[in-house]
Amino acid sequence: MNAPDRSALAPAAYASTWETNFNFAYLDERSKRMIRRAILKAVAIPGYQVPFGSREMPLPYGWGTGGIQVTASIIGPDDVLKVIDQGADDTVNAVNIRRFFQRTTGVRTTESTAAATVIQTRHRIPEVPLSAHQILVYQVPVPEPLQRLEPREVETRRMHGLSEYGLMHVKFYEDIARYGHIVTTYDYPVMVDGRYLMSPSPIPAFDNPKMHMNPALQLFGAGREKRIYAVPPHTAVESLAFDDYPFAPQRWDAVCAICAAADSFLDEVITDDRGGRMHVCSDTDYCRTRQAAAP
Amino acid sequence: MIAPDDPPILRVTALAKHYGARAAAIDVSFELWPGEVLAVVGESGSGKTTLLDCVSARQRPDAGRVEFLTRHEGMVDIFALSEAQRRLLARTDWGFVHQNATEGLRMNMSAGANVGERLMALGERNYGRIRQEANDWLARVEMDVARIDETPVTFSGGMRQRLQIARNLVTRPRRVFMDEPTSGLDVSVQARLLDLLRSLTRQLSQAAIIVTHDLAVARLMAHRMIVMKDGRVIEHGLTDQVLDDPQHPYTQLLVSSVLTP
Numbered sequence: 001m002n003a004p005d006r007s008a009l010a011p012a013a014y015a016s017t018w019e020t021n022f023n024f025a026y027l028d029e030r031s032k033r034m035i036r037r038a039i040l041k042a043v044a045i046p047g048y049q050v051p052f053g054s055r056e057m058p059l060p061y062g063w064g065t066g067g068i069q070v071t072a073s074i075i076g077p078d079d080v081l082k083v084i085d086q087g088a089d090d091t092v093n094a095v096n097i098r099r100f101f102q103r104t105t106g107v108r109t110t111e112s113t114a115a116a117t118v119i120q121t122r123h124r125i126p127e128v129p130l131s132a133h134q135i136l137v138y139q140v141p142v143p144e145p146l147q148r149l150e151p152r153e154v155e156t157r158r159m160h161g162l163s164e165y166g167l168m169h170v171k172f173y174e175d176i177a178r179y180g181h182i183v184t185t186y187d188y189p190v191m192v193d194g195r196y197l198m199s200p201s202p203i204p205a206f207d208n209p210k211m212h213m214n215p216a217l218q219l220f221g222a223g224r225e226k227r228i229y230a231v232p233p234h235t236a237v238e239s240l241a242f243d244d245y246p247f248a249p250q251r252w253d254a255v256c257a258i259c260a261a262a263d264s265f266l267d268e269v270i271t272d273d274r275g276g277r278m279h280v281c282s283d284t285d286y287c288r289t290r291q292a293a294a295p
Numbered sequence: 296m297i298a299p300d301d302p303p304i305l306r307v308t309a310l311a312k313h314y315g316a317r318a319a320a321i322d323v324s325f326e327l328w329p330g331e332v333l334a335v336v337g338e339s340g341s342g343k344t345t346l347l348d349c350v351s352a353r354q355r356p357d358a359g360r361v362e363f364l365t366r367h368e369g370m371v372d373i374f375a376l377s378e379a380q381r382r383l384l385a386r387t388d389w390g391f392v393h394q395n396a397t398e399g400l401r402m403n404m405s406a407g408a409n410v411g412e413r414l415m416a417l418g419e420r421n422y423g424r425i426r427q428e429a430n431d432w433l434a435r436v437e438m439d440v441a442r443i444d445e446t447p448v449t450f451s452g453g454m455r456q457r458l459q460i461a462r463n464l465v466t467r468p469r470r471v472f473m474d475e476p477t478s479g480l481d482v483s484v485q486a487r488l489l490d491l492l493r494s495l496t497r498q499l500s501q502a503a504i505i506v507t508h509d510l511a512v513a514r515l516m517a518h519r520m521i522v523m524k525d526g527r528v529i530e531h532g533l534t535d536q537v538l539d540d541p542q543h544p545y546t547q548l549l550v551s552s553v554l555t556p
Contacts, residue, residue: 166416
C-alpha cells in the first residue's frame with residue numbers, strides 16, 4: 001500500500017543484511033495501521049488495555065510477540081533501535097529481536113540508551129533517564145493485573161470499568177499478614193493517572209518509580225493476550241501500597257562489582273561452585289558507560 | 296419499636312421472574328422496615344432463592360419494582376440505578392450470607408483478608424486499621440481471633456458461616472439477606488449461630504430477610520414471615536400468627552409436618 005520506497009531508504013552500511021523480500025518491518029501496512037489505531041487509543045486512555053488483532057509473528061508467544069508488533073508499527077527508517085532483555089543487550093531474546101528488525105527494516109541499531117529513539121525491552125527500564133524523543137516498548141506476558149485474583153475476564157473488565165480495585169489491596173493485606181511486608185517484587189501493580197490499574201509488565205518494582213512522569217512515551221504490547229496499553233509522557237504512575245506500609249522497592253547491601261554503581265538494579269551472579277558470587281549491573285549499557293568513564 | 300408511619304427500608308411491588316416458560320416468582324409484594332427480620336419459608340423449588348436474588352439485585356426481575364431506602368436519596372428503584380451505584384450499595388449497605396460459605400468467602404485468602412475486603416473496596420488504605428477491624432469482628436462473631444491468618448479451608452462449617460457474617464457486617468449494612476444460613480450445620484452449632492445472628496441484628500438494628508425451609512429458624516429469628524408455594528406468596532403475617540394459626544391448606548400441611556423430638 002503505502003510502504004516507503006526501499007531504494008531510497010537503505011542505509012548503505014546495513015544494505016547487505018536487509019531482507020528486501022519482506023514489507024518494511026515485516027508486518028503488512030494494513031496490520032500496522034490497525035496496531036497504530038490501537039496505540040492511539042491506548043495513549044488517549046492511559047493505562048486502559050485496548051484489544052487489537054494480534055498477528056502471528058515468526059517468534060513463539062512469550063518471546064515478545066506483542067512488543068515486536070508494537071515496534072514494527074511505530075518504527076521508521078530514521079529510527080535507531082535498542083533491544084534489551086533483563087537489561088542486557090546481548091542475551092538471546094534481545095539479539096534475535098534486534099536482528100529481526102535489522103533484516104526487515106535496515107534501521108540502525110545501538111546498545112546506547114541515549115542514542116536510541118525506540119527501545120524495546122523485556123523486564124527492565126534502562127538506568128539512564130529517558131527523554132522526550134524516545135519511545136519505550138515493553139513486552140508483556142500478562143496484561144491483566146487482576147488476573148491472579150479474579151480469573152473471570154468479564155468480571156475484571158467490569159472492575160476496571162467501575163474502578164473497583166479493592167481486591168489488589170486484599171492481596172497486599174495477605175502479603176503483610178503472612179510475611180510482614182509486601183512481597184511483590186516484580187510486576188508490581190500501578191495506578192495510571194489516578195484511574196486505571198495497570199500491570200507494568202514484569203519489570204522489578206525497583207523500576208516502577210521511573211515510569212512516573214517519564215518524558216518518554218511508554219507502550220505495552222501483549223501478543224498472546226491481544227492487548228496494547230500505554231503510559232503517555234508526563235503521566236502520573238503510582239505504585240499501590242498501604243498508608244502504613246508504603247511502597248518499598250528492593251535494595252542491595254552491595255554495589256556493582258564491575259563499575260561500583262550504587263544506584264542501579266543489580267543481578268547476583270554465581271561465579272564458581274564454592275559459593276563465590278558477585279553483584280553486577282543488570283543494565284549492561286549503563287555498566288559499560290560507567291567503566292569507560294572511570295579514570 | 297417501629298413507628299407505623301416510618302417509611303419501609305425495602306418495598307417490593309408485584310415482582311415476577313420467569314425461567315423460560317416456568318414461573319419462579321409471580322406477583323410478590325411485601326415491605327420491610329428497619330430493624331425487622333422477615334422470614335421467607337416454603338419447600339424446595341417454591342421460588343425463595345429466586346425472590347432473594349431479585350431483591351438483592353443479583354438477578355433482574357421480569358416485572359415489578361424493588362425499592363430501597365438509601366441513606367441520602369430516599370426510596371429508589373434499585374434497577375433504575377447505574378450498575379456502579381448498585382454495586383456500591385451491594386457492598387456497603389447490603390449484606391448477603393450464602394447457604395454455602397464457599398460462595399460467599401474467598402477460600403484461599405486468610406480470615407482477616409476476608410473480613411477486610413469490603414473495607415479495602417471502600418478505599419481503606421491503612422493496614423493497621425483494617426487488621427484492627429478484622430480482629431474486632433472476629434471477636435464479635437465469637438471466633439478464635441488467633442486464627443485470623445488462617446484460610447477458611449481449614450475452618451469448620453459453623454466457623455465459615457461466622458466468618459461470612461463478619462465479612463458482611465463489617466460495613467454495618469442496613470439490610471442483610473441470608474439464604475439458609477444454618478442448613479447443613481449440626482443442631483448445637485445452629486443454635487449458637489442463630490443466637491448470634493439474633494443479637495447482632497438487634498444491636499445493629501438491621502433489616503434482614505432470611506430464607507429458610509426450617510420453621511424453627513423462622514420462629515426463633517423472624518418478626519414476620521411469608522410462605523411461598525410455586526412462586527406465589529400464599530400466606531403473610533406475624534410469625535406466631537402464621538405458625539400457630541395457619542390459614543392456607545399448604546401452610547397447615549407445612550406446620551403439621553414439623554418433627555418434634
